[in-house]
Amino acid sequence: MEIRNLKTFATVCEVQSFQKASQILNYAQSTVSTQIQALEQELGARLFDRLGRRILITEAGEKLLDYARKLLDLEQEAYAALSDESELKGSLVIRVPESLVTNRLGPVIARFHKAHPKVRLEFITCAVMSLKRDLRKGFVDLAFLITNTIVTKDLKVQALAMEPLVLVAGPGHPLAQTKGISLKQLKGLPLVLTKVDCSYRYFLEEPLRKTPGPECPVLEMQSIAGAKKCLAQDVGLSLMPLASVSAELKTGELVQLDWELGTLETAVLMIWHQEKWLSPALKSFMEMCRQEIT
Known part of the structure; x- marks a missing residue:
């Protein structure tokens, strides 16, 4: 089972589209299809149901996604352990309300980019309905909400301000x-x-x-x-x-x-999955948020 195929699979799950996944990964769409087919043949299970232009992840696909995320986290952890932490690389996907990006996260983003210019930051606007799922599935590394509390057993929550x-x-x-x-x-x-x-x-x-x-x-x-x-x-x-x-x-x-x-008055909450491996880049971003958002 090749790690690149798992990366492709996880990306397709996230964007729910072979075409969008190919654009994100800079692959031909046929390459994405071939890699998914290779996984399906190797596992002997269908990972997606195709309904016209839509794709839906199957039960087998849901099971694989949990393991794929763990393996991809382990890959990042291995790279981090063997690399120079003074020059962090990689990417972070952060879900955040627009008002926080505009009014509170600006200093954090500027400071983080100056300290770690090779880390790519992607900000996705708020969507409460899918937030817990996206954190659990690893589609999102970190999330913020403007609310008093969030009831969950497997997510960690810290009030910043x-x-x-x-x-x-x-x-x-x-x-x-x-x-x-x-x-x-x-x-x-x-x-x-x-x-x-x-x-x-x-x-x-x-x-x-x-x-x-x-x-x-x-x-x-x-x-x-x-x-x-x-x-x-x-x-x-x-x-x-x-x-x-x-x-x-x-x-x-x-x-x-x-x-x-x-x-x-309500709280600014920072939220992450309790089993999420916190990469050096993610740890750095979170610590800057704790320092700047008060």
């Missing part, structure tokens, strides 16, 4: 000048929310869900920048990290709404 959350809208919003806004007053009003910073949406959506009244229509944006543009045009209201909107609050493009829950 507290993050204030504020309810904001445009200066022309009907409630912009209202004091002591109740949750009932918010019912039925449009919400501007982001997919990329999904974890803290709960702090607005859950209280509204429990409050009687008409549903709030949701405008879901792909970026915080897009959401802030919509808010400035009085399209709706949103709950956002204070650090993400502090500039707009100062210029008056946005206003902080005075509502019954006030300024909320």
